[in-house]
Amino acid sequence: MTAPTIESILHENRLFQPSSEFSNQAQIKSLQDYEQLYERAKADPVAFWAELAEQELHWFQKWDQVLDWQPPFAKWFVNGKINISYNCLDRHLTTWRRNKAALIWEGEPGDSRTLTYAQLHREVCQFANVLKELGIKKGDVVGIYMPMIPEAAIAMLACARIGAPHTVVFGGFSAEALRDRLNDGKAKLVVTADGGWRKDAIVPLKDQVDKALDDNAAPSVENVLVVQRTHQRIHMEPGRDHWWHDLRQGISSDCPAEPMDSEDMLFILYTSGSTGKPKGVVHSTGGYNLYTHMTTKWIFDLRDTDVYWCTADVGWITGHSYIVYGPLSNGATTLMYEGAPRNSNPGCFWDVIEKYGVNIFYTAPTAIRAFIKMGEHHPKARDLSSLRLLGTVGEPINPEAWMWYYRVIGGERCPIVDTWWQTETGGIMITPLPGAIPTKPGSATRPFPGILADVVDLDGHPVKDNEGGYLVVRHPWPSMMRTVYGDDDRFRRTYWEHIAPIDGQYLYFAGDGARRDDDGYFWVMGRVDDVISVSGHRLGTMEIESALVSHGAVAEAAVVGKPDEIKGEEIVAFVTLESNYSPSEELEKELKKHVVQEIGALARPGQIRFSDALPKTRSGKIMRRLLRSLAAGQEIAGDTSTLEDRSVLDKLREDS
Numbered sequence: 001m002t003a004p005t006i007e008s009i010l011h012e013n014r015l016f017q018p019s020s021e022f023s024n025q026a027q028i029k030s031l032q033d034y035e036q037l038y039e040r041a042k043a044d045p046v047a048f049w050a051e052l053a054e055q056e057l058h059w060f061q062k063w064d065q066v067l068d069w070q071p072p073f074a075k076w077f078v079n080g081k082i083n084i085s086y087n088c089l090d091r092h093l094t095t096w097r098r099n100k101a102a103l104i105w106e107g108e109p110g111d112s113r114t115l116t117y118a119q120l121h122r123e124v125c126q127f128a129n130v131l132k133e134l135g136i137k138k139g140d141v142v143g144i145y146m147p148m149i150p151e152a153a154i155a156m157l158a159c160a161r162i163g164a165p166h167t168v169v170f171g172g173f174s175a176e177a178l179r180d181r182l183n184d185g186k187a188k189l190v191v192t193a194d195g196g197w198r199k200d201a202i203v204p205l206k207d208q209v210d211k212a213l214d215d216n217a218a219p220s221v222e223n224v225l226v227v228q229r230t231h232q233r234i235h236m237e238p239g240r241d242h243w244w245h246d247l248r249q250g251i252s253s254d255c256p257a258e259p260m261d262s263e264d265m266l267f268i269l270y271t272s273g274s275t276g277k278p279k280g281v282v283h284s285t286g287g288y289n290l291y292t293h294m295t296t297k298w299i300f301d302l303r304d305t306d307v308y309w310c311t312a313d314v315g316w317i318t319g320h321s322y323i324v325y326g327p328l329s330n331g332a333t334t335l336m337y338e339g340a341p342r343n344s345n346p347g348c349f350w351d352v353i354e355k356y357g358v359n360i361f362y363t364a365p366t367a368i369r370a371f372i373k374m375g376e377h378h379p380k381a382r383d384l385s386s387l388r389l390l391g392t393v394g395e396p397i398n399p400e401a402w403m404w405y406y407r408v409i410g411g412e413r414c415p416i417v418d419t420w421w422q423t424e425t426g427g428i429m430i431t432p433l434p435g436a437i438p439t440k441p442g443s444a445t446r447p448f449p450g451i452l453a454d455v456v457d458l459d460g461h462p463v464k465d466n467e468g469g470y471l472v473v474r475h476p477w478p479s480m481m482r483t484v485y486g487d488d489d490r491f492r493r494t495y496w497e498h499i500a501p502i503d504g505q506y507l508y509f510a511g512d513g514a515r516r517d518d519d520g521y522f523w524v525m526g527r528v529d530d531v532i533s534v535s536g537h538r539l540g541t542m543e544i545e546s547a548l549v550s551h552g553a554v555a556e557a558a559v560v561g562k563p564d565e566i567k568g569e570e571i572v573a574f575v576t577l578e579s580n581y582s583p584s585e586e587l588e589k590e591l592k593k594h595v596v597q598e599i600g601a602l603a604r605p606g607q608i609r610f611s612d613a614l615p616k617t618r619s620g621k622i623m624r625r626l627l628r629s630l631a632a633g634q635e636i637a638g639d640t641s642t643l644e645d646r647s648v649l650d651k652l653r654e655d656s
């Protein structure tokens, strides 16, 4: 089993129809219905979104203009007033959903908790009032560095309620990475926990926050709000650090949702790009609310009795859009799991599905590949008959893994939605609508209604069917990122200038290569830039290189991805050393540790290869293409004539 290659998926022509039982009860029931919807949206995207915004969401005040498009800057529902926390909570309280489970939490070790809509609303209001007491006002950025506990979602919703943009930093990021993000966003407060459970150990989140803030290294941060989770001893800095359970004592649970401008910033979420510094992706309120609402409803085909489970972490966009905002806006029951599959508990996901009767299950290809390895006796030993629909996200899924998921987990009864999207797109862009679009293993199939996706060449011209090209989107959509925080220029350069606008029409460039087949199905091939995906986590090669060269021993570093059976890609770093250092196993260990310290465990290189020099072009550019082939153990193909010094390559090859 390998990560998908063009060869393996070019020959994939199996087609899976949803059962008529599934289709008959689905939100969108047939291919014809999908196509009608798609054509209607394409003919007039603005009218399409306006109608849904009116039907599906609560607005304090209606907009004057649906879309104001000054490429590449979009404003949706101009002057509309809305609050996403209101749409996720308050509006359900006057319905029968008041006492429906909003959030089911399965914690480690063996803890669990269920919050109804009324209970979640109350917690969010109290949390918001505590934030206000700590001086947080509309427009102040709040950092959230949390384990997967209900308070992570509560903190997000509390921020949204009072108009304080949140910036959630994944709990696996290091103190250094956290500090960079807090500084870039000028966060005024950090919400964290004493610790979190990760596999069988405690992650010392609060210690990391202390490190990030030490020596006034993140001067914008005035307060830290700490949720008690693991009860180990932590340092509490007087005047700066506060326990949530102390401050909530006697706090009012009355906190009306602030009417926000549709374009007010809802959150910043950092993601890796092809240059060193992670970018702060900015999402705004109204359009994001609408798009995550509609995609959750139609793609996951929600029914009011469903238990819906997305296994992502709230630190990623998937957690934002499809654990918290999309499901709650729909009044769904969303499940949040603190645990992670590991050798000591290989069946834990299946236990959760059985325990709660999960109906919709959304996970990542890397997890599926790990489950295949663990053996099908684990899922087979549990009752998974509650499942109705499966989803995947994060990277291309290889047809073998798709088939296993379909057969072993879905019992050949559940459609699979392979959902392509990005932090930048805010919501799912290319995906089957499960009752309508027959699936092909490895293809994300067709664009969501209102999404004018295409595959083009560098001049912006559509390529022929089955020819590879760049994946682009032709028309703005409601949840598109608004800018890179504090850097409009980088936004323009990264997403809108690689492919030239034709006739004044700007194309959003996703950074992925793709192919469209004769049926109009999209096959996403993966990144075309210097971004790699390790277990579905996106990392910039330059970011890891910068971390490596910040170590005194390293003169130069080049990082590439090497295909990996389970993780999709593994990080291989080619390193040249300063003259007073020589290669050793200890140094290799130390450098790996250094990267973990600078970025986090997710960026730990699998391999470090020392070399006297790196292969470069005459103009001094490192030829990563050659290094990729070397790392993968492949023959060096293609042109090497631009190499400055061929012997460098020969030497590297000898060493491998």
Ligand code: WT7
Binding pocket: 271, 317, 318, 392, 393, 394, 395, 396, 397, 418, 419, 420, 421, 422, 423, 424, 444, 510, 511, 512, 524, 525, 526, 527, 536, 537, 538
């Ligand atoms: C990149 C975005 C969006 C949630 C998780 C990742 C890759 C994502 C798929 C898919 C093929 C996929 C792309 C994309 N990707 N989903 N279904 N098929 N590739 O978000 O960290 O912003 O990464 O993930 O390369 O550009 P992200």
